[in-house]
Amino acid sequence: MQEQDTYYLNEICTQNALYTQQTGRKKKCLTHTFGCQMNERDSEILFGFLAQMGYEKTDIEAEADLVLFNTCCIREKAESKVLSHLGELKKLKQKNPDMIIGVCGCMMQQKGMADMIRSSAPYVDLIFGTHNLHHFPKYLYDVYQGKGRQIEVLDKEEGVQEGLPSYREYPFKALVNIVYGCNNFCTYCIVPYVRGRERSRKQADIVQEVKQLVADGVVEITLLGQNVNSYGLDLQDGTTFAGLLQELDQIEGLRRIRYMTSHPKDLTEELVKTIAESSKVVDHFHLPVQSGSSRVLDLMNRRYTKEHYLHLIDMIRKYMPDAAISTDIIVGFPGETEEDFLETIDLVQKVKFDSAFTFVYSKRTGTPAARMEDPTSLEEKKERLQRLNDALSDISRDINDKLQDTVVEVLVEGPSKTNEAMLSGRTTTNKTVIFAGEPSLIGQIVSVKITEAQTWILKGALAE
Ligand code: SAH
Ligand code: SF4
Ligand code: F3S
Numbered sequence: 001m002q003e004q005d006t007y008y009l010n011e012i013c014t015q016n017a018l019y020t021q022q023t024g025r026k027k028k029c030l031t032h033t034f035g036c037q038m039n040e041r042d043s044e045i046l047f048g049f050l051a052q053m054g055y056e057k058t059d060i061e062a063e064a065d066l067v068l069f070n071t072c073c074i075r076e077k078a079e080s081k082v083l084s085h086l087g088e089l090k091k092l093k094q095k096n097p098d099m100i101i102g103v104c105g106c107m108m109q110q111k112g113m114a115d116m117i118r119s120s121a122p123y124v125d126l127i128f129g130t131h132n133l134h135h136f137p138k139y140l141y142d143v144y145q146g147k148g149r150q151i152e153v154l155d156k157e158e159g160v161q162e163g164l165p166s167y168r169e170y171p172f173k174a175l176v177n178i179v180y181g182c183n184n185f186c187t188y189c190i191v192p193y194v195r196g197r198e199r200s201r202k203q204a205d206i207v208q209e210v211k212q213l214v215a216d217g218v219v220e221i222t223l224l225g226q227n228v229n230s231y232g233l234d235l236q237d238g239t240t241f242a243g244l245l246q247e248l249d250q251i252e253g254l255r256r257i258r259y260m261t262s263h264p265k266d267l268t269e270e271l272v273k274t275i276a277e278s279s280k281v282v283d284h285f286h287l288p289v290q291s292g293s294s295r296v297l298d299l300m301n302r303r304y305t306k307e308h309y310l311h312l313i314d315m316i317r318k319y320m321p322d323a324a325i326s327t328d329i330i331v332g333f334p335g336e337t338e339e340d341f342l343e344t345i346d347l348v349q350k351v352k353f354d355s356a357f358t359f360v361y362s363k364r365t366g367t368p369a370a371r372m373e374d375p376t377s378l379e380e381k382k383e384r385l386q387r388l389n390d391a392l393s394d395i396s397r398d399i400n401d402k403l404q405d406t407v408v409e410v411l412v413e414g415p416s417k418t419n420e421a422m423l424s425g426r427t428t429t430n431k432t433v434i435f436a437g438e439p440s441l442i443g444q445i446v447s448v449k450i451t452e453a454q455t456w457i458l459k460g461a462l463a464e
Contacts, residue, residue, distance in 0.1 A: 001134065001163045008137035009052055015144060016054035027065040028058040034082055035072025037224055037260060038195070039105055041175040042133055043070045046104075048165030049136055057167075062092060066100045066140075071107035073190055075362035079107060086121060093123040100143060102126040104133065109194035111366065114153045129153040130195055134161045157181060157196035162205055172443035173411070174218045178206055178244065179225035179232075184263065186290070187301045187368040188333060188361060191226055200232050203239050207247055210254065219445065220256040220411055221248075228259045229266035242274040249278040255445060256411065256428065257281045261288060265303040267312055276319040284430040285316055288328035292347030293340035296333050299372070306347055313351050324354040324399075324429035331388055332361040332381030334372035341384050348391050354399055354429065355456070356392050360385050393455050400431070400453040407463045408433065410448045412441045427458075435460045 020026050029050045033043040046068060047057065058064055069086060072078040086103065093099050101124050108114050109129040117124055126139045131154040139150040160180065168174055181196040182189075210221055223244075225231055232239030241259075248257055257280045264287055275281045287309075291297050294305040316323055329344060348356075360381045363370050410425035416434045417424065423437045425446075434457055435448050452459040 001161070001165075005134055005137050008141040009049060012053045012137060012141055012144065020054065026054060026056040028063055029055040029066040029068070030058050030061060030064040031068045031070060032085060033070045034078055035070075035074060035106060037175055037222065038177075038226075039070050039072060041177055041224060042105070042130070043068075044166050044168055044175070045133065045164045046070065046136060047167035051167045052165050053137070053140075061089070062096075064099065066102070068102045068104065071103060071105035073107040073110055073113075073194060073364070075359065075364075077362070082107060086117075086124070090121070090123050100125045100140070102128075102136075102140075104128045104130070104136075106130055106190070106194040108153050110190070114151055118149070118151055125149055127151040127153065131155075131157045134158075134164055157199060160199050160201050162201070170413070170443075171217050173220040173222070173413070174213045176206060176209060176213070176221050176223050177201060177225070178223045178228060178241075178259075179230065179234075182226035183230070184227060184265075184303075185301060185368075187299065187372075188330065188364065190364040190367060193366060195226070198227075198230060198234050200235050200239065202235070203232065203244055203247065206244065207251075210248055211251060214251055214253045217443070219254065219443070220258065221254065223248075223257065223259040225259075226261060227263040227266060229262050229268075229271065242268075242271045245274055245278055245281055249280050254280055258284070258430075261286055264289065264309055264312055269315055272315055272319050282428045282430065283320060283323040284326070284428065285323055286326045286328075286430075287312065287316075289347065289351075290328060290330050291333060291336070291340065292344035293336070294343075296336055296340050296343075299335065300330075300333060300369070306343060309347070310350060322429075324431065325351060326355045326357075326430065327351075327353050328357045328359070329388065330359050330361050331384045332376055332378075334361070334369055334374035336361075336376065341388075344388065345391055348388070348395065352395050352399065353392060354431070355396055358385060358388055358392070397453075397455045400455065400458060402453075403431075403450045403458060404453050405450060407447050407449050408458075408460070409445055410435075410460075411445050412437070412443065414442055415439070431458055432456070433458045433460050435462060437462055 016027055031043045033039050071082045089101055103124055108127055114127050125143050128139055142150050179198055179200045181198045182192045183198045185192050228241050231241040289309050290300055292306050408427045410427055410433045412423050412425040416422040422434050424434050433448050447463040448460040449463040450458050450460045
């Protein structure tokens with residue numbers, strides 16, 4: 001952490017302590033996090049700052065002294081969600097003029113967006129981007145000093161920041177950044193424009209962080225990068241993702257290593273072998289294919305073909321026959337024909353994915369695909385999405401049916417979202433299992449016998 005940021009953090013901490021002395025209450029804060037796990041991790045850092053400044057967390061907007069929006073712009077829907085929610089805060093701010101509202105994250109890194117918020121939402125006090133998240137204490141300090149609205153978005157990343165504070169949601173699992181940014185420029189995607197170029201953390205820093213997490217009780221880590229397979233290459237010192245996994249696999253007390261996301265163009269046999277030989281790396285590959293048409297894949301700049309992807313699947317099955325495979329798919333990319341779409345359906349039938357995130361293509365201004373001819377109607381695209389989802393759920397159901405009566409190892413994560421009285425956890429293959437048990441099991445890995453297989457979840461009972 002940079003010295004000046006520490007200074008501002010301490011200053012706010014002193015001010016807040018005084019406030020508590022005078023009023024008998026602690027200031028409260030709330031963060032709305034949109035988008036992917038990168039943003040979730042960034043919000044943990046923002047909360048880390050806030051906790052050190054003496055803020056208390058709240059889930060109730062009306063009692064918050066500070067509300068932060070950590071935004072996402074991957075698809076239009078993500079953006080409109082942010083804007084409509086932000087609009088609602090206007091009324092709260094009218095009631096409580098002392099409330100501070102901040103907006104940060106990927107959406108702010110887009111050209112013109114910070115200016116748009118500046119003019120259309122005058123009740124927003126601070127705006128910053130993904131590249132200067134670590135200067136948050138300074139911006140907040142300046143707002144408190146009465147210096148007016150603080151708006152700063154940097155065009156370029158400032159390298160890798162180590163030693164930032166963090167407030168982690170779960171005591172037993174943790175997100176760990178390994179590489180920031182993206183160099184791939186898939187033609188539909190905004191991420192390279194809002195997250196900058198690839199920057200890997202040093203292996204020693206990651207290993208040290210994970211050891212500390214394990215000492216604090218963490219048993220499962222998820223390594224984060226837009227393309228974890230290219231981790232280390234920018235360091236030019238021989239660091240690789242396979243090497244990192246081997247090192248982390250040695251850490252005593254750590255039970256599971258997950259990672260997101262693996263780009264098919266960089267998945268090598270050496271890496272699959274490393275994963276197969278490791279004892280802690282999970283039996284799950286999330287390998288976004290995006291399309292089954294080699295023609296569309298080329299237009300998307302994915303740099304692999306349908307055949308190559310199928311070859312990778314064979315390779316995974318050869319070394320790890322029981323591993324689950326999931327994916328991301330976009331339907332309705334500009335110019336996608338019915339024939340192209342049927343190639344996607346064909347690929348899905350051949351691979352037999354355990355699960356998939358599916359999206360209708362969303363035009364992102366500034367990306368190459370936004371300039372491509374797109375004659376297909378939204379209605380037709382939605383219809384394709386439905387057909388794809390139907391095919392995927394049939395396959396998923398068949399795969400899950402085979403798990404009936406088997407015993408699986410589950411990391412218990414908490415009460416089930418659909419039934420508070422039940423526990424929910426995940427298998428190494430990333431399947432959600434719901435079963436009855438004591439809350440004291442949360443954070444532990446237990447054996448569960450599957451009693452009822454459904455399409456997206458498994459129901460079970462604790463095994464003897
Ligand atoms: N780095 C990851 C993906 C990050 S974004 C990877 O390459 O796999 C997560 C998913 O959002 C992508 O895999 C893609 O399926 C989807 N996505 C990205 N941009 C999109 C767009 N413009 N429209 C629709 N879906 C999009
Ligand atoms: Fe976007 Fe492609 Fe980078 Fe993934 S690899 S973040 S889809 S540009
Ligand atoms: Fe969204 Fe940014 Fe993630 S655009 S998906 S929050 S990297």
